[in-house]
Amino acid sequence: MNIPAHAPLHLLHTAAVGTLATHARQPEGFPYPSVLPFAPGLQHRPTILVSRLAEHTHNLHADPRAGFLAVDAPDGDVLSGQRVTLLGTFEAVDSSPEIVQRYLRYHPDAERYLVLGDFTFWVMRLERLRYIGGFGAMGWLGGAELDPLPPLAFDEENALIEHFTRHAGHVDGLELLGVDRYGADLKRDGARSRFVFDDAKLNTESLHGALEDCMQRYAN
Structure with missing residues (x-):
């Protein structure tokens, strides 16, 4: 393993869009990938805002285990860019003023979805992650290794x-x-x-x- 210090952490703050892979209900067990915006939480884990009607939301209610992929390839060369795959579970959280305020700073256009009333926030509880930053810079980390310091309030x-x-x-x-x-x-x-x-x-x-x-x- 040879991961540059804090590289996966910074990547989660650089990317604005990620790929969420949930477990399909029908046909059962197949990976169901979807693309959506996210904001890094205070512990750097993805916070997503999803419709209650969305297929991936139904999937998460049935099985909260999921994968989440974030990529930074500004020149379009994905294989030479950075990417991190997160494995863990998503938990629905209340739309508290703090969660709403922070998410809207990253994605101000999402305010129109909150007005609809059927969108909810989910936050990822991280188990493991795999970071790839180029040739020779890759490896696995445990969820707690992403950031051992206490987050800001x-x-x-x-x-x-x-x-x-x-x-x-x-x-x-x-x-x-x-x-x-x-x-x-x-x-x-x-x-x-x-x-x-x-x-x-x-x-x-x-x-x-x-x-x-x-x-x-x-x-x-």
């Missing part, structure tokens, strides 16, 4: 985003979607990007410093 993240928004006004079109101990998810002029910190940030002071560095680099 919703309130901590929101406070950092508010601070960033107040101080990044001089950087045109720059928006902070989410932040964690390893990096910041950004949007500028409609394009998503990931700003990777030089190391893990264990407290609020170091997170503020990392975001200040982020703003300075984007201002240049």
Whole structure:
């Protein structure tokens, strides 16, 4: 196994769309893949918003075990790009204000689906993952190995985003979607990007410093 440090974690923050593979009910047991948007949760696991009428939602109710594939191949060469396959179970979660707010930062167009009332959030509980980042950079990790550090709380993240928004006004079109101990998810002029910190940030002071560095680099 030779996986670059935190590479699968950052990939889950870079990709906006993934492939969900559930167990088909009919014909029973066959893999049923579907493509859908997702947002990384505070522990980097995929959060999805799905219709109660969708086939994959019915499948998850019958058997919550699933696979989830995220890919980053900006030049179209999938075999040379990064990809990570997650194995685990999906759990339906309440549409709390915190879940809704964070998901809509990543996918603002999803607000129209929430208005319909038949869409629900599901979050993946990760068991194992396999990351492939190119020749010689691949291997398996246990779910707990993705990130051993305690995640930021919703309130901590929101406070950092508010601070960033107040101080990044001089950087045109720059928006902070989410932040964690390893990096910041950004949007500028409609394009998503990931700003990777030089190391893990264990407290609020170091997170503020990392975001200040982020703003300075984007201002240049």
